[in-house]
Amino acid sequence: MNDFFTILKPELIITFIIFLLLFIKIGKGMTNDAMLTLIQVLLLMNFIAGFFFNTEGSLFDGMYFSNPLITLQKSILSLGVYLISLLFTDWFKKTQHLPEFFILMLSALLGMNFLISSGNFLMFFLALELASIPVAAMANFDLEKKISSEAAMKMILSSAFSSGILLFGISLMYGATGTISFAALPALLTGSPLQIMAFVFLFSAFAFKLSIVPFHLWTADVYEGSPIAVTSFLSVISKGAIAFVLVSALYKVFEPMQAVWYNMVMLLSIITMIVGNLFAVRQQNIKRFLAFSSIAQVGFILVGISGNSPDAVAAVVYFILIYVFSNLAAFGVAAAISSQTGKEKIDDYKGLYQTNPLLCWVLALALFSLAGIPPTAGFFGKLFLLTAGAAKANYLFITIAALNMIISLYYYLRVIRSMFMDKNEQPIEKINIQPSTKMALVICAAGVILIGLLSWVYDYIHSMV
Amino acid sequence: MNLTLLLLVPLLTAIAVLLVPNRQQVKWLALAGASVQLILALALLVIYRNEVAAGNTAQMFFQQQYNWFPSWNISFHIGVDGISVAMILLTAFVVIAGVLVSWNVEKMTKEFYFLLLLLSFGAYGFFISLDLFVLFFFLEIAVIPKYLLIGIWGSGKKEYSANKLALMLMGGSALVLVGLLGVYFGSSQHTFDLLLLSKISIPVKVQMICFPLLFVGFGVFTALFPFHTWVPDGHSSAPTAGSMFLAGISMKLGGYGCLRVATYMMPEGAKEYANIIIILSTIAILYGAFATMMQKDLKYINAYSSVSHCGFVLLGIGMLTKTAITGAVMQMVSHGLMTALFFAVIGMIYERTHTRQVNEMGGLLKKLPFIITVLFIVGFCSLGLPGLSGFVAEMTIFMGSWEHPDTFHRVATIAACMSIVVTAVYILRAVSQTAMGPIKESYHHLTDATWNEKAAAIILLFGIIAIGVAPFWLKDLISPGAEIIMQKISLVK
Numbered sequence: 030m031n032d033f034f035t036i037l038k039p040e041l042i043i044t045f046i047i048f049l050l051l052f053i054k055i056g057k058g059m060t061n062d063a064m065l066t067l068i069q070v071l072l073l074m075n076f077i078a079g080f081f082f083n084t085e086g087s088l089f090d091g092m093y094f095s096n097p098l099i100t101l102q103k104s105i106l107s108l109g110v111y112l113i114s115l116l117f118t119d120w121f122k123k124t125q126h127l128p129e130f131f132i133l134m135l136s137a138l139l140g141m142n143f144l145i146s147s148g149n150f151l152m153f154f155l156a157l158e159l160a161s162i163p164v165a166a167m168a169n170f171d172l173e174k175k176i177s178s179e180a181a182m183k184m185i186l187s188s189a190f191s192s193g194i195l196l197f198g199i200s201l202m203y204g205a206t207g208t209i210s211f212a213a214l215p216a217l218l219t220g221s222p223l224q225i226m227a228f229v230f231l232f233s234a235f236a237f238k239l240s241i242v243p244f245h246l247w248t249a250d251v252y253e254g255s256p257i258a259v260t261s262f263l264s265v266i267s268k269g270a271i272a273f274v275l276v277s278a279l280y281k282v283f284e285p286m287q288a289v290w291y292n293m294v295m296l297l298s299i300i301t302m303i304v305g306n307l308f309a310v311r312q313q314n315i316k317r318f319l320a321f322s323s324i325a326q327v328g329f330i331l332v333g334i335s336g337n338s339p340d341a342v343a344a345v346v347y348f349i350l351i352y353v354f355s356n357l358a359a360f361g362v363a364a365a366i367s368s369q370t371g372k373e374k375i376d377d378y379k380g381l382y383q384t385n386p387l388l389c390w391v392l393a394l395a396l397f398s399l400a401g402i403p404p405t406a407g408f409f410g411k412l413f414l415l416t417a418g419a420a421k422a423n424y425l426f427i428t429i430a431a432l433n434m435i436i437s438l439y440y441y442l443r444v445i446r447s448m449f450m451d452k453n454e455q456p457i458e459k460i461n462i463q464p465s466t467k468m469a470l471v472i473c474a475a476g477v478i479l480i481g482l483l484s485w486v487y488d489y490i491h492s493m494v
Numbered sequence: 495m496n497l498t499l500l501l502l503v504p505l506l507t508a509i510a511v512l513l514v515p516n517r518q519q520v521k522w523l524a525l526a527g528a529s530v531q532l533i534l535a536l537a538l539l540v541i542y543r544n545e546v547a548a549g550n551t552a553q554m555f556f557q558q559q560y561n562w563f564p565s566w567n568i569s570f571h572i573g574v575d576g577i578s579v580a581m582i583l584l585t586a587f588v589v590i591a592g593v594l595v596s597w598n599v600e601k602m603t604k605e606f607y608f609l610l611l612l613l614s615f616g617a618y619g620f621f622i623s624l625d626l627f628v629l630f631f632f633l634e635i636a637v638i639p640k641y642l643l644i645g646i647w648g649s650g651k652k653e654y655s656a657n658k659l660a661l662m663l664m665g666g667s668a669l670v671l672v673g674l675l676g677v678y679f680g681s682s683q684h685t686f687d688l689l690l691l692s693k694i695s696i697p698v699k700v701q702m703i704c705f706p707l708l709f710v711g712f713g714v715f716t717a718l719f720p721f722h723t724w725v726p727d728g729h730s731s732a733p734t735a736g737s738m739f740l741a742g743i744s745m746k747l748g749g750y751g752c753l754r755v756a757t758y759m760m761p762e763g764a765k766e767y768a769n770i771i772i773i774l775s776t777i778a779i780l781y782g783a784f785a786t787m788m789q790k791d792l793k794y795i796n797a798y799s800s801v802s803h804c805g806f807v808l809l810g811i812g813m814l815t816k817t818a819i820t821g822a823v824m825q826m827v828s829h830g831l832m833t834a835l836f837f838a839v840i841g842m843i844y845e846r847t848h849t850r851q852v853n854e855m856g857g858l859l860k861k862l863p864f865i866i867t868v869l870f871i872v873g874f875c876s877l878g879l880p881g882l883s884g885f886v887a888e889m890t891i892f893m894g895s896w897e898h899p900d901t902f903h904r905v906a907t908i909a910a911c912m913s914i915v916v917t918a919v920y921i922l923r924a925v926s927q928t929a930m931g932p933i934k935e936s937y938h939h940l941t942d943a944t945w946n947e948k949a950a951a952i953i954l955l956f957g958i959i960a961i962g963v964a965p966f967w968l969k970d971l972i973s974p975g976a977e978i979i980m981q982k983i984s985l986v987k
Contacts, residue, residue, distance in 0.1 A: 450656075
């Protein structure tokens, strides 16, 4: 029984916070400011608690299992959620339904935690639903904006569609092998046509959630329509969680079908990178821009995943940790500007450096990290993904990936150029940044610089694998 | 000597520059930092020579190795040989001159010096690293400062040039990256350590794929034909110090990489592709020279002539003889000093006349005796006048090339030699149009060089003349390194 509490600790803490918020909401005893501070403290404690009293083990007949790597992955997600609670202070203070927002967000986080820990397709499906439906409700949170409800509608429809496909895949898999337990499946996988078909359906569900091309069409609209806090949650936390699960599913469950999925992952990675990059080049809205750039980043993660080695697992986890910092920093700056001026276009950023030098440097660091320029952490993250992928000695693939870094540099530099080089008679005036937002931006910037240079972060992750 | 000092000094200066409040302090701090760099580089030269004189025959001196990402076998491994010492000296000279000529930068001074110092940090790191991952890290660090320097402080179509430069250099480094990964997984040990890799032989099949990737990748940095197109735009749009750094240091990163990484690690690949390198570099030499003839803008003249001169570096490497490789390194040092000085002088003239078109100038010698005299000297160096560094370096390359008795190498050498005539034509024409003839009304009020400009010019001139008059110290510095590279190549049938 003791094990139950320690193994299930991350989920129990989140559930506890959810109920606490619910009771406070019903009691109606708090202003938005106090509420937000409380939430930030709770989320920080949740993140810190992730480092103590961790035990390995499985529960519910192998439906749920936990190990050090999984605990670390959960901590990364908790860290991301904590940073989100700090970054978008401006918007949170204005919203009328603050507790509900965090209840939904934490429910989604709870779903993701179960998702990472799931040891059975049934658990996997339930967790995935728990991780997606609250997000659709969150996308609708800019209640007075039509575009926000449109985003929520698109999100829920595409989510339902992909769940349908996933269920179909699971039932086919059950038909082909007679089991849906992750532990029992590998021994039964022979690569028969039915199994491959089931795998393709399962994989498309992942592809939907990760917005891998050609399943990416919902991404840009949803990202643009949702409030920035939700967009960042979707593109960082949600993607991170799914990528973690994809790695463990491919490496552990579908290991015997490696020959099948390697080619699939490779092809999808190439088109995802190219399409994501080429579309990002033309975007004007910063949220759409980051949406397409995040599609391209997923293509890059797939390069690492194709490596199929412990090094690849470490590289993917490491990359996502870096991605949390760099993408959240970018979204944080965009949100600070948008919440005070309503401007979301890249052209609006012209001449920003004259008025807001610090914001510009943070955004520049974040974008350099996304582009993979040293000394930012993104350089190391991308390089290790490429190295992991190169272990298969498929140099054409690696060359295409490396050349894609040039296209991505082109569009990241567009933003840099707007901010630093272009002249503007009326640049955006000095932005007043909330102290907690400032703190989060500093944390992100420090993370972007230090996680790469301090090699023990990577070593720590590598030792968990 | 502790080589990490070469990294710490520029880095700490760069950070300190960000922290001090006013413009004046920023400038003096940057100058102090650059002077310390120069002193360190000179001290390194002296200590290195003493070590050699004392009979130390190690391949790499002052090595240090720290674990960095042990799970990938990456270590922060640094050390120098004579070739690196020569490149470090070049960097230190160009940095201090660059800081001095930028004395009057009004716009965002702090950021300007920060980026310059960051660039020098990248260059030192590149020249001392013995681990290919670390080397690549430093190679890429230098790309973004260049982009920002051109884009923010540049002139003309600066955004276009900055973009073109950043993307082409990024393309080059992407190829380098793939090449390095190929070497990492292709060799029996998974390692990025240059010394380890040079001891084990990399399979020939891997070399055939990775050598061209690495050579072309580094070649982009050093204006390998047909990837030279960023050079004219980038140099002409950059601010004066930016052009000096680009041509003086940054292009040398490529040459050094081609030699130390591509050629040294993969001798079989180098032999196989040597003829292609020779053909491409001969084209670059001739094409660069003829293209320069058509230019009217002083900066474009020097930029295209850089394509031509850097062609000599690659020609020397492609010839694969000890003399030619020594010459190639000498040409890197010589061209670095010369072209940096050339750009500095162009910057000085432009600041006064506000034009860079040669046909709009004339008679400037009367008003700007110091600046124009320096222009004459550097022009003569460019066209290879004996007594200056250009002659020594190019002559060594030709001598090395002539060691090959066959027709192909002879033809390439003769074709490359002919470019000197073309160089003489364009240099003399540009210099005489600028200096001689009647002076324009509007130029009567011009004043000659200020103390900082004089100091910058004298520092670089000292280097050029020191190499030109006494080339032996440079040759002695370089040839042991060239010898080691040649030993590997001569083992290949």
